[in-house]
Amino acid sequence: MSDTWRHELEAIRGEALASLALASDSKALNEWRVEVLGKKSALGQMSRQMGGLSPDDRRVLGEALNRVRQELEQAWRARQAEIEAKEKALRLERERIDVTLPGRDVPLGAVHPISRVIEDIEDIFTSLGFSVVEGPEVETDHYNFELLNIPKDHPARDMQDTFYLTDEWLLRTHTSPMQVRTMERMRGRTPIRVIVPGRVYRRDEDDATHSHQFTQIEGLVVDEGIRMSDLKGTLEAFAKALFGPSQRVRLRPSYFPFTEPSCEVDLVCVSCGGAGCRMCKGTGWIEILGAGMVHPRVLDMSGYDSSRYTGFAFGLGAERIAMLRYGISDIRMLYQNDLRFLRQFRHA
Amino acid sequence: MRASYKWLAEYLDLADLSPAELADRLTSAGLAVDAVEPLNRGVERVVIGKILEVRPHPQADRLKICQVDVGRGEKLEIVCGAPNAAAGLVVPVALPGARLPGGVEIRIAEFRGVSSHGMLCSADELGIETRYLPKRDVEGLLILPEDLPLGEDVVPHLHLDDVVFDLDLTPNRSDCLSIRGLVHELSAILRRPHRFPASVPGPGASGECPIEVRLETPRCPRYEAQVLEGIAVRETPLWMKMRLLAMGVRSIDLVVDVTNYVMLEWGQPLHAFDADAIAHGTIVVRQAREGERLVTLDGQERALTPDMIVIADPEKAIGLAGVMGGENSEITPSTRRIALESARFDGASIRRTGQALSLRSEAQQRFEKGVDPAAVSNALHRATELLVQLAGSHPVGAPRRVPAEADAPKPTVISFSPRACARFLGVDVPEDEMYACFESLGFGVARGEDEWRVEVPARRSDVQLPADLYEEVARLYGYHHIPATSMRLPVEAPESSDDLKLVRKVRRALVDWGLCEVRTYALTSPEAEAPVAPSGVAVPLLRPMSDDRRTLRRHLLPSLAEVARYNLAHQVSGGAIFEVGKVFLAASWPQDALPEERAVLGMLWFGEREGHPFERPRPYDFYDAKGVCDALLARLGIQVAYRVSHHAYLHPGRQASIEVGGVMVGTVGELHPDVGDRYEVGRAVYAEFDLGRLFPLASSEVRVHSIPRHPASRRDLAVVVPLGVESQALVDEARRTLSERGVLRMVRVFDVYTGVGVPEGHKSLAIALWFQRDERTLTDAEIDDAVKAVLRAWETAFGAKLRS
Numbered sequence A: 001m002s003d004t005w006r007h008e009l010e011a012i013r014g015e016a017l018a019s020l021a022l023a024s025d026s027k028a029l030n031e032w033r034v035e036v037l038g039k040k041s042a043l044g045q046m047s048r049q050m051g052g053l054s055p056d057d058r059r060v061l062g063e064a065l066n067r068v069r070q071e072l073e074q075a076w077r078a079r080q081a082e083i084e085a086k087e088k089a090l091r092l093e094r095e096r097i098d099v100t101l102p103g104r105d106v107p108l109g110a111v112h113p114i115s116r117v118i119e120d121i122e123d124i125f126t127s128l129g130f131s132v133v134e135g136p137e138v139e140t141d142h143y144n145f146e147l148l149n150i151p152k153d154h155p156a157r158d159m160q161d162t163f164y165l166t167d168e169w170l171l172r173t174h175t176s177p178m179q180v181r182t183m184e185r186m187r188g189r190t191p192i193r194v195i196v197p198g199r200v201y202r203r204d205e206d207d208a209t210h211s212h213q214f215t216q217i218e219g220l221v222v223d224e225g226i227r228m229s230d231l232k233g234t235l236e237a238f239a240k241a242l243f244g245p246s247q248r249v250r251l252r253p254s255y256f257p258f259t260e261p262s263c264e265v266d267l268v269c270v271s272c273g274g275a276g277c278r279m280c281k282g283t284g285w286i287e288i289l290g291a292g293m294v295h296p297r298v299l300d301m302s303g304y305d306s307s308r309y310t311g312f313a314f315g316l317g318a319e320r321i322a323m324l325r326y327g328i329s330d331i332r333m334l335y336q337n338d339l340r341f342l343r344q345f346r347h348a
Numbered sequence B: 001m002r003a004s005y006k007w008l009a010e011y012l013d014l015a016d017l018s019p020a021e022l023a024d025r026l027t028s029a030g031l032a033v034d035a036v037e038p039l040n041r042g043v044e045r046v047v048i049g050k051i052l053e054v055r056p057h058p059q060a061d062r063l064k065i066c067q068v069d070v071g072r073g074e075k076l077e078i079v080c081g082a083p084n085a086a087a088g089l090v091v092p093v094a095l096p097g098a099r100l101p102g103g104v105e106i107r108i109a110e111f112r113g114v115s116s117h118g119m120l121c122s123a124d125e126l127g128i129e130t131r132y133l134p135k136r137d138v139e140g141l142l143i144l145p146e147d148l149p150l151g152e153d154v155v156p157h158l159h160l161d162d163v164v165f166d167l168d169l170t171p172n173r174s175d176c177l178s179i180r181g182l183v184h185e186l187s188a189i190l191r192r193p194h195r196f197p198a199s200v201p202g203p204g205a206s207g208e209c210p211i212e213v214r215l216e217t218p219r220c221p222r223y224e225a226q227v228l229e230g231i232a233v234r235e236t237p238l239w240m241k242m243r244l245l246a247m248g249v250r251s252i253d254l255v256v257d258v259t260n261y262v263m264l265e266w267g268q269p270l271h272a273f274d275a276d277a278i279a280h281g282t283i284v285v286r287q288a289r290e291g292e293r294l295v296t297l298d299g300q301e302r303a304l305t306p307d308m309i310v311i312a313d314p315e316k317a318i319g320l321a322g323v324m325g326g327e328n329s330e331i332t333p334s335t336r337r338i339a340l341e342s343a344r345f346d347g348a349s350i351r352r353t354g355q356a357l358s359l360r361s362e363a364q365q366r367f368e369k370g371v372d373p374a375a376v377s378n379a380l381h382r383a384t385e386l387l388v389q390l391a392g393s394h395p396v397g398a399p400r401r402v403p404a405e406a407d408a409p410k411p412t413v414i415s416f417s418p419r420a421c422a423r424f425l426g427v428d429v430p431e432d433e434m435y436a437c438f439e440s441l442g443f444g445v446a447r448g449e450d451e452w453r454v455e456v457p458a459r460r461s462d463v464q465l466p467a468d469l470y471e472e473v474a475r476l477y478g479y480h481h482i483p484a485t486s487m488r489l490p491v492e493a494p495e496s497s498d499d500l501k502l503v504r505k506v507r508r509a510l511v512d513w514g515l516c517e518v519r520t521y522a523l524t525s526p527e528a529e530a531p532v533a534p535s536g537v538a539v540p541l542l543r544p545m546s547d548d549r550r551t552l553r554r555h556l557l558p559s560l561a562e563v564a565r566y567n568l569a570h571q572v573s574g575g576a577i578f579e580v581g582k583v584f585l586a587a588s589w590p591q592d593a594l595p596e597e598r599a600v601l602g603m604l605w606f607g608e609r610e611g612h613p614f615e616r617p618r619p620y621d622f623y624d625a626k627g628v629c630d631a632l633l634a635r636l637g638i639q640v641a642y643r644v645s646h647h648a649y650l651h652p653g654r655q656a657s658i659e660v661g662g663v664m665v666g667t668v669g670e671l672h673p674d675v676g677d678r679y680e681v682g683r684a685v686y687a688e689f690d691l692g693r694l695f696p697l698a699s700s701e702v703r704v705h706s707i708p709r710h711p712a713s714r715r716d717l718a719v720v721v722p723l724g725v726e727s728q729a730l731v732d733e734a735r736r737t738l739s740e741r742g743v744l745r746m747v748r749v750f751d752v753y754t755g756v757g758v759p760e761g762h763k764s765l766a767i768a769l770w771f772q773r774d775e776r777t778l779t780d781a782e783i784d785d786a787v788k789a790v791l792r793a794w795e796t797a798f799g800a801k802l803r804s
């Protein structure tokens, strides 16, 4: 009797395992489970029929049934895991996307190159202990010229053709009036170390190298014992910070009414590194700013006794630096605001 | 200022220095040489020849066949087309194999069956700047002096073997506007002595000067005049013509050329009058009279003003002092007697006169910047000497000098400390070196222990202070000797302005949100601003350069709209831009106060917003702009309210003012369609903030508060209200209603709907309310009660009905 049971059980087990191997997706697997392990399954019927057996047979068969059931359940679980893994892999494969398509747009603006240059220069000089101040764009003749040692009818006024609003008021032609305003504000205190960025205006026809509006950055240092060599040292530190550690500066004598001595300051050509190229006209140097020791008369007029205090001042054009730095050949590009141009500065 | 190398070399030994080396030395001493130009622009194998015979070309009317002697015994047959070719003339002859400027090479060539063995040359063909030559030297062949040796190279005889320095002199160095001044300077730079006379003796004629001079204005401190009689020769010698040409001065006739030549040599402008045109033999130097007019040498009638100095006789003005002579006293071919003027005039006055009349002569530039007082007499003597030599004139009487006793020009004495100088420059220049600098400049030095007395001659009027002497030392010793040193200054945190930091913060934020920064011109026109109709008046420039840029801007929108228009016209489909700039405001103009400068942030969204490439671009709208405003204000820590506003340049239904505590800090709105059309930008949205008002409200301080532990409950309400009710009003009303209960954490409108199910003239607003207390969880009953209170309040205030 028990042999018949045993054979039947073995047959069920063998068939079930064979069909399990054929089940290839979750649906078939679920059907298999109902068919093989459910109440209406052959195993279920067998366990219900066990009621009529002797207690010994019942125990033996019960154990055998349980073993087979456990084995089949385990096989089912293993198969289920296998299929799930396969299905997941399939699903993931179906979910494959074209990763080379562009990402969702995060709009990116750009800082204007002139602002970029001003910010960098401000950062360099603030790290050297300078403060940043700003001043009015509408100035008086007094501050723009007279207190800078450029009296009326002085030939040096030709160096800066001026937009006047009235006989006395004008659009500042340089940021230098802030030298005087700063000294007046400081009322004799020292040291003075400031830079002044700002828009300035001159009656120049706009062309590739001239603009009736441009941006200057003025620098001023006043204290006892400031030397012309300090001017050179400061500007050299600035040049290295802005254009790299191999930079050097060269001073050439020049003239500004509000500095004495005055100089033009050259940098090693950023294009050829000093070897000589078209940009530097073969000299290896490019002119970058004007500077000098604050004129004694300017110091005296601003309340600093020139027999005690000395100082230096410099003024550079942000446009010129931007043009050198970014390879811009026409200053008008900086005021045209073509977005195709400006967007090139997204990462600047 | 141009300067001839050969002329300089007459007074200074330059044999060991090439022109390029000399240019370097000048530049590094502060006299920037812009260009070094050889006068000979490529003339080779051109010799002096004499036309012996001219006959017509048998085949061509305009050509002539010339027999030319080039000094080798044989005659060259040369075909020539110049109308002035004639037997007996000495002319430049380009031999076969010769080169002319522009790379032209001369070969034996055939012209209609006659072969030509060279070419007879004009001035232009020799590369000579013909604009500096008198007309007769420019038309046809260049006719040379008859006494030139035939067959010799034409270059040295034409004085083309010279080099010209083009100097970009700074305005303080008027002393270098002359050959003598430059020689003084070179003598200092090169430390070698010059060899010119310190003064020129007078002509030796004695007797009374036939001209009286009366000075009636303090603006002429000195006037000297010399009368000469007879002008036998009126043709300027070749060497002088070529020297003037090298210096960039046009040759006119001998008398004028002599005055110019002496001006170039001494820096002292001179003028020659026809002495017989001076009524009553009396020169009066005075201020012009109101309404007085004078026809100047250029044929223009000039309206004079009392600010101008005129040279006059007792009847009429005969010249504008220092600027230009009068036509009525011009030297003409019939002039018999010349009155030469050498004088000093007030520079500022000369400058104003030149500006008023838009004249800018060489003489005027020298007077403006100052001439050497010691040159007045010398230049007059030198010109007299040259006219005697070259024109065959005779001086009549001695020069008239007013005032009779000239004050000897006083040197400036400066006390100088070599130690202070070295300290100031930051380089130990040896004292002997400093001494040598001053000596080579012609400055007198009395050396003391630590205090020197330096006497600066009057010609160097730019040197007045110790700092000026420091500069002389520095530039002659060499700026390259100055080391780069560090300042010994205290370490101090720079005082930095909050506004600058905030501008940076705003700039970063806007750029991160996709806006591009622009920088535009502050000069505009009332027409460009008209669509915006800003308040107040536009402040005009006195002398604008163009109508488009004749006033200061009062508003940023026109500038930004111009950028948008430009971009839309250049294949940019849209964008968002901003500028931080100033506007200039005045209630009236002229007014007593300077225009107010107001810092403004302006933003403009125009055209289409491009999103993901698969999404369809859409036009920017009001809420794009408002979103940026909201985010920006959040970044600045400022709470604002938006209120309906009424600017005519904005869409009447799509604009708001941005207010803090009732004070307007900004505006946001879509452009009025008419304004969009006038600026050619279509639909665009503008926003601006008055930074002077906004920034003081900004805060970057953070005080964290604890995160609530008890859960919040959200209730969504859909209410129907008339279209005119603004959502903010419902939000405010809900807050007000529940303010005392302290249960409402947040209110947010999350949908607006009109259409099916909502009555005409109404809209449905979906509003979420979050209820929360810090200390405990709210009960449903409490929340329901609060919701009811809100609904009641909305109904009372706005007739809001809960949407069913």
Ligand SMILES: [Zn+2]
Binding pocket: A269, A270, A271, A272, A273, A274, A275, A276, A277, A278, A279, A280, A281, A282, A284, A285
């Ligand atoms: Zn280079």
